[in-house]
Amino acid sequence: xxxxxxxxxxxxxxxxxxxxxxxxxxxxxxxxxxxxxxxxxxxxxxxxxxxxxxxxxxxxxxxxxxxxxxxxxxxxxxxxxxxxxxxxxxxxxxxxxxxxxxxxxxxxxxxxxxxxxxxxxxxxxxxxxxxxxxxxxxxxxxxxxxxxxxxxxxxxxxxxxxxxxxxxxxxxxxxxxxxxxxxxxxxxxxxxxxxxxxxxxxxxxxxxxxxxxxxxxxxxxxxxxxxxxxxxxxxxxxxxxxxxxxxxxxxxxxxxxxxxxxxxxxxxxxxxxxxxxxxxxxxxxxxxxxxxxxxxxxxxxxxxxxxxxxxxxxxxxxxxxxxxxxxxxxxxxxxxxxxxxxxxxxxxxxxxxxxxxxxxxxxxxxxxxxxxxxxxxxxxxxxxxxxxxxxxxxxxxxxxxxxx
Ligand code: IMP
Numbered sequence: 001x002x003x004x005x006x007x008x009x010x011x012x013x014x015x016x017x018x019x020x021x022x023x024x025x026x027x028x029x030x031x032x033x034x035x036x037x038x039x040x041x042x043x044x045x046x047x048x049x050x051x052x053x054x055x056x057x058x059x060x061x062x063x064x065x066x067x068x069x070x071x072x073x074x075x076x077x078x079x080x081x082x083x084x085x086x087x088x089x090x091x092x093x094x095x096x097x098x099x100x101x102x103x104x105x106x107x108x109x110x111x112x113x114x115x116x117x118x119x120x121x122x123x124x125x126x127x128x129x130x131x132x133x134x135x136x137x138x139x140x141x142x143x144x145x146x147x148x149x150x151x152x153x154x155x156x157x158x159x160x161x162x163x164x165x166x167x168x169x170x171x172x173x174x175x176x177x178x179x180x181x182x183x184x185x186x187x188x189x190x191x192x193x194x195x196x197x198x199x200x201x202x203x204x205x206x207x208x209x210x211x212x213x214x215x216x217x218x219x220x221x222x223x224x225x226x227x228x229x230x231x232x233x234x235x236x237x238x239x240x241x242x243x244x245x246x247x248x249x250x251x252x253x254x255x256x257x258x259x260x261x262x263x264x265x266x267x268x269x270x271x272x273x274x275x276x277x278x279x280x281x282x283x284x285x286x287x288x289x290x291x292x293x294x295x296x297x298x299x300x301x302x303x304x305x306x307x308x309x310x311x312x313x314x315x316x317x318x319x320x321x322x323x324x325x326x327x328x329x330x331x332x333x334x335x336x337x338x339x340x341x342x343x344x345x346x347x348x349x350x351x352x353x354x355x356x357x358x359x360x361x362x363x364x365x366x367x368x369x370x371x372x373x374x375x376x377x378x379x380x381x382x383x384x385x386x387x388x389x390x391x392x393x394x395x396x397x398x399x400x401x402x403x404x
Pocket of ligand 1: 017044
């Protein structure tokens, strides 16, 4: 940033919905390419563009700034939704240059059905976008990849195998029709399909600046999150290496994005959750409704053990703190500082999180970001995470994000 050549990773530090899209939009002008390395249309980024609210799910949100968009092999892409999203932004007068990995996995309507059926049994509260089934097919080595959209024989064979292997009953067996539809969407994106790992490394080696856009958050990571209440990919920094083919030493800086409080969509442990009237008030003030599903988000206090953990495992150098305006006007602000489980204190979230109690501290509230109490709040976050808070956002517009 600021003229230095660098490749920057943007990683959610909580349960997703931290405002990553807004921060990416703020920073994107400094980069030559914006990329995604994990997930698919389960993500939801809301960006205000020319005064209009644009919701993204699958493209990297930096495309709005006219940047090259690279969609890595680690993604699970629904071709229909991708084509619709490209059409949507073209209608806004944006014609992005998009590169899609031939190795990324394909999400079909069968995966969406399987996701809904499976979620009735395991109750994760997924976004029903077919993401989990696309990844389990990937790891079973039966998945459909983007390259398969151009070979009818392979595509139909894989669709048939998928029907056979998934014993969850779905009332659809016309693999031929599904294959035809998928191939139609394949035709529309064919020009964009490439060896993205080579393109991105050539860009890096020729001194271009790359922005890696994380989706969801650290605590939805399939390895480090609150398993099984997680998404099915690596949302943490390691996902960039495997999901784009970028060597770790090429990631120059990691910026963590954290909301001034905590929210979660779907099931799973949430130690600092606030329910009842107080929770309702915070949800309304923050407009906490899911960008993908419209579901009311669960809300709670800031959880510093979570931020410490996210900083540690992602190597976060800097933090962008979002939605600080939502906490404005509260006389006192409660912050989770550590956990107590089975009589023992923990400064990082322990695995049996749902059995822990949170120890809180109260700090004085603030009325604006120049208030001394706000500065104390920032200092506390910096002390506890050992990362610098360098950006603060206090509203949805681009001008509402400021450097500290
Ligand atoms: P899936 O990614 O649709 O399989 O959903 C798994 C879990 O991750 C559910 O709790 C979802 O609500 C949550 N999730 C997935 N994507 C997002 C996101 O972009 N923001 C917040 N939560 C998400």
